Amino acid sequence: MTNSTQAHAEVAITNLGERATEARRRTLEVLLRAERPLSHTEIEAALAARGVLDRVTLYRVLDWLVAKGLAHKIEGHDRVWRFNATADDARGHAHFCCTDCSKVYCLTGIKPAFVLSLPPGFRLGEADLSLRGTCPDCQPR
Amino acid sequence: MTNSTQAHAEVAITNLGERATEARRRTLEVLLRAERPLSHTEIEAALAARGVLDRVTLYRVLDWLVAKGLAHKIEGHDRVWRFNATADDARGHAHFCCTDCSKVYCLTGIKPAFVLSLPPGFRLGEADLSLRGTCPDCQPR
DNA sequence: CTGAGATATGCAACACAGTAGCGCAACGAA
């Protein structure tokens, strides 16, 4: 499992004809292994286990991954970016943000459907549906 | 017009049995007069015309207005809160954020409709639909 | 009217995510 994720990360990068540097491989690895979007800080912590990566470098690597389409970037309700290895149906799914622990989950099953009646002059690019509530871990039982 | 907005602001506050201080009146006034949600900085600038208000006080006044239901707080894509005098149908409408000038607009006509099939264990609180694109002012003509 | 308690405000200092500039290291092509 561990090794296959490593390999997957490396292949994904080299397939684009890009340099699979240590920083990029390890960062993508962390994202691929996570089952929910991670914040910069969470990624940093995850990486720290095997040697630290500079804070700024991590920001740049994450932006790079997003630019190359290997990751996507979503915003929580705490003014923090979170990152996700891009899945098959990346575009347009909803996100769920726990108001308790503030973890974010991708809800790939839910897509926003809304009446597209923008006022004149507005041109639509993208739409995000973001839900708030409590996640399974934080359910008052 | 100017005076009626002033009066409206004052009445809205005193109607709640709360103290209509200078800071609160003027802040609410600015929000009432704006036709789109304003950021802290924009509000500060608008207030500055008639004497400055402390940055922190403004933050507190805004939170107070939100707590009292006189304003609501939305988040843009730039990690900045924006505030809006609460309209009749405040809950659940969509917001449009211009990717060019990053101004935010309320689209009270559009409400998210989505299939509510949350995975087990998730409990839904609120939902935000946020749209991105270019606003009328920023249309490449 | 006055004084005590509650509430608002202002100031300074802080916390935190994210960014800019710059030098050096690693790579890759000639």
Add this chain to the structure above:
DNA sequence: TTCGTTGCGCTACTGTGTTGCATATCTCAG
């Protein structure tokens, strides 16, 4: 090897929002 390009790390900075505490202002009982 050399040289240009790309990536990395360090330091310092920006902008938004927050905390703590002292002072000012309001309210209301007496």
